[in-house]
Amino acid sequence: GNFGRYGGQYVPEALMPAIEELTDAYERYVLENEDGFMDELRRRLRDFGGRPTPLQHAERLSERYDRDVYLKREDLLHGGAHKLNNALGQVLLAKYMGKERIIAETGAGQHGTATAMAAAHLNMPCEIYMGERDINRQRPNVFRMKLNGAEVTPVTAGRGTLKEAISETMRDWAGSVEDTHYVIGSVVGPHPFPAMVRDFQSVVSEEARWQAIEATGGLPTDVVACAGGGSNTMGSFAAFLEDSEVALHAVEAGGASLEVDEDEGVAPHSASLYAGEEGVLHGARTRLLQDSHGQIVESHSVSSGLDYAGVGPQLAHLVDEERVTPAAVDDEAALEAFHRLSRTEGIIPALESAHAIAYLEAVAGGDGGDGEDDEGDEYDADAEDDALGDTVVVTVSGRGDKDLESVIEETDRRDLDAGPDMSMFTGGL
Amino acid sequence: GNFGRYGGQYVPEALMPAIEELTDAYERYVLENEDGFMDELRRRLRDFGGRPTPLQHAERLSERYDRDVYLKREDLLHGGAHKLNNALGQVLLAKYMGKERIIAETGAGQHGTATAMAAAHLNMPCEIYMGERDINRQRPNVFRMKLNGAEVTPVTAGRGTLKEAISETMRDWAGSVEDTHYVIGSVVGPHPFPAMVRDFQSVVSEEARWQAIEATGGLPTDVVACAGGGSNTMGSFAAFLEDSEVALHAVEAGGASLEVDEDEGVAPHSASLYAGEEGVLHGARTRLLQDSHGQIVESHSVSSGLDYAGVGPQLAHLVDEERVTPAAVDDEAALEAFHRLSRTEGIIPALESAHAIAYLEAVAGGDGGDGEDDEGDEYDADAEDDALGDTVVVTVSGRGDKDLESVIEETDRRDLDAGPDMSMFTGGL
């Protein structure tokens, strides 16, 4: 249950028996494919989820960055993001374990909608906890969960956002562990969650690895993925961990700035790998955003899916080991990348995924392509040109339909040149 | 260019040279794969579009209807609907033809967004005509088109909906044929559009056919698809046309009623196969909704994508030949099917696709499943039980995210039992 100094099971005693039971089920069903669990999961991911998702050569990005850029298209997975890989895995596991009820928390609603879909597909009652403020901001996702038959329970405590929803779900689980499984949405939490969620998500890199070999005859030089909690990141990296020649880049949300405001208890970013410190949060020892007393600070990102103060313990370990290179991309660069991918490749990415795209621009931008975004020629294109090799796989973790309102607001607020004329949309959609 | 008595090229003379040029290009590139056109299209549909889409066994529908129901998951195609198959084909063809600009009309925005995506992907300037009223009702789709770099031109004439947008696009094309290709969004219009769009969409049934054989060892007994203009229908049927043992069911929008109001010039449905008459519309002779004078009447459906007064000429011919069975499903049944698929299978379908699902309930419902929607037991389950065989493929032509607002409004208006408690959504999302 540990990844170097990180990991562990820092949870209330009441949950420990359930976690031991889950650990046992994980080892038997997931690791040993008992009763054909993994076969059934793979079949359902194919037929219900739409796997394999493509690895697409991105023509105009390749031209722009003067190297081959391949996009791993998790935006095409059922539900519109990689989230289903894990949600379906856990709900199916709960079924194998004889559980009769599913609970989950959700912030912006991505994990909640994936869990609700998986639960509907597998005919399991499902309750999703969601902060009241998030409910008001994410009404379409709330409606989708309800359409899938899930109960959506508003959490009114505190600020009414993700952290209160997590607490509330923990509370439910602490009282219902005997018949209920808590579907954690990322590679965080107590063991076995970080390992199990990684295993469910690693289908992303397993596919990308053979697809890259098929497309190029060899392994990519680099894999780039955005990192919030880290499920997309670990999913994108897992199958390449042993390929030491493949560089792995975890791109975090740099938000507005990498400084922490101690007085307000706020970090204007979500870069726990890049700028966080070791601590214990939500059941695991990992890197996280905290003040000097050890209080968790509120993280921030233009992308709600990256907006989390912690990160998966294995990812923290891989960064310590220098197997994974952390990087941070700020809100503005992510927005520009969102517009760039939409306009030049016909793919509207999730704002999370836009961070990974923005990383290309940050380390390889400015010389290739049509130059339409170049501002003068003072940018030294060769400065970091060796940061990426000649074949780069970037995971598009999800589609951006969910982010249209945010993009309007955030693009408009910044007066960005990127993107279309938005004058008709400034009041929202 | 004819299908029995239907088809033809009823267009202004100014367009005829362009249509002849297109016919030539269609024959060379699409039919004869000149310059590897079809190979490139197939590759792009795989890598960019996410093909093949799955053929999924729907467990709970199968139980409910006491036969094997398979869903052809076009909702998983990039963009969220089958529309991209055609849009990508036509934009690529325009590129092969040396055209420098793409135009298209769009009603609710589905064809427009698919065309804008395809044009962005292939780096072609793109202008989409859209009625002003539709623009105001479909702002998210307008925004998506603009994100993809398309120009969206409001059409203010008349009621500001699809028919005016079609006229306006025709006008543009009449003045710009030399360098511009008009991407028609369905199997309608003058030859070669009905044949060409069918060929681009037939990938749906080509896949479904081998997938059904792989899954069941044989051909399905039935294929069910919704029909508006008919591109999804022809795409779903094309590869089965020669398999005389496979019954083909085209499900049209029955709207509120199948009667036409002559005084208002309104048909409260869109069932041109089921209830229309022969005539000439938008370049082809086909079945359409018209008054006794031959004026086209305004069609209606809860599903904007089926809301069209005409239908593809080949489909009209196949109905005349009794190769295809037409059926109509009303708004209420479609809404119920929308909720049923969302809740029991974890798939939120487009309202268009919900019509095809509703057809199952209409002809096979009431005996299988958990009976939760059954109202009493007066329904004679065996009455039409032989309308469908034991292996039914239903095309889910698109996903329903675009329809959430309509579903709220329409479910609420009818006080339907189906679906979740919507009290918190009655003001819209």
Place this chain on the structure above:
Amino acid sequence: MSDSTGNSEAIARAFADGPAYIPYLAVGDPDYDSSLAYVEALERGGADVIELGLPFSEPIAEGPTIQEAVVRALEAGMTPARFFEFVEDLDVDVPLVCMTYYNLIYQWGETEGPRPFVERAAEAGLEGFVVPDLPAEEADPLRDACDEFGLDLVFIVAPTTAGDRLDRIMSQVSGYVYVQARLGTTGARTDVSDHTAESLERLREYDVPKAVGFGISSGDHAERIVAAGADGIIVGSALVDVVAEGAAEGLPAETVADRLEDLSRELVAGAERGYSARSAVADPE
């Protein structure tokens, strides 16, 4: 000019001496009675042939001006049956041509096909048809009916029409050929396209009157078009604009009729200036 290609002697005569002025109005726009007065004003203004638009709900070849006229006429209750009554009620002596879309022609009557409509048109006194959505390839049934009842079937030739297509159209046309002055749809313009001279040049060898339309809105336009060799000018949107303005401003029908007559006179005068200029060039000595 030759009349050998036409069924209608009246239309042939209209081109017989000097350039023909062929105005268009949508019938029933903005109402039945005003529309009668307007069409009659066109004759007073010097019309040689009049194109009467029978409104169709999907006028795909029209620009916004005529599309809106069509909407006004349909809302005022115009139908094919009323259209024929209108033709019968008209008190004009010039030949009348019906301009409409094929679905209305096709749907008329109990039996299938265009014949019943043509029969009724002949009975009402019409001399020909222009059907913008009916290319030569699809025109055989209508052409046969026209021949049977002695009506002309006018085809449009676009700037993009050439080669085999042009031959095919010209072998089908009767009465006059409608030479589309530029690409696009109908609508008044302030300029006149260079395409016109080219198009007329391409058509020179065909022995049928060539009437040029699309975008002619002033006497100057008419002059240049005729000077370039046109046998007639077709004017629609510029006249419909006058009707639309009258409807929008609630002007008395007589005022609008007078304006239509005045504009017609200007166009006729322009055409005649152009014809003189051409004659001067043609007879340099």
Place this chain on the structure above:
Amino acid sequence: MSDSTGNSEAIARAFADGPAYIPYLAVGDPDYDSSLAYVEALERGGADVIELGLPFSEPIAEGPTIQEAVVRALEAGMTPARFFEFVEDLDVDVPLVCMTYYNLIYQWGETEGPRPFVERAAEAGLEGFVVPDLPAEEADPLRDACDEFGLDLVFIVAPTTAGDRLDRIMSQVSGYVYVQARLGTTGARTDVSDHTAESLERLREYDVPKAVGFGISSGDHAERIVAAGADGIIVGSALVDVVAEGAAEGLPAETVADRLEDLSRELVAGAERGYSARSAVADPE
């Protein structure tokens, strides 16, 4: 009762004669000075041990009542350093136990691990810890530091804890074991779970005081819990409710302190009734 399992003699003494009353309050709720007065009122009310909550931003084991107390205390400026000052400022004689989450313990001081925090706690006069998110499996470093400085480390035993896990926990525990009366999180209830008797039965063989908490809000609850065999009762949310009500209604701190004292007396009285009943059953002759 035995004191053999504990480091703290004060805590051992608290269980020595009759049932121990162990109240909990979040330190600094709603402000530093009121909180001092409230904790002192608990002693007047009969507290044998007091659990002092050091507020952590993510109190995952707490119910809404204590979660909100934590928010109030944090907003009023409570920090670990202020917490230790608070302990030093308190004028009470009963043993004090710090209840907090592991991250605050772990982050204290310059060097890594829990030792600096424990050292400071010992210096401030604390006698033990309850750390709800630190299961026995992860507790070695903290346990070692506690042993070094003579503090107790209290573990929670849940209704679901059994078999090997129970042995492992009981081999680690010192001071007293916190018997969780029911599944779920902290919070006052109107009923008392049946789990309590079962849990106490399972723990009977372990020679360490058993204090029952989660949901005790009245003298009646206390009576039944003690009658079922508990060596002590832990009461948190019911007392925090009194503080919350005072904060919401703007009551003077003395009024709130009096209420806390009164509720404490009721709980103590209940516990003693339960103890008498148990003694009566235990000594039937």
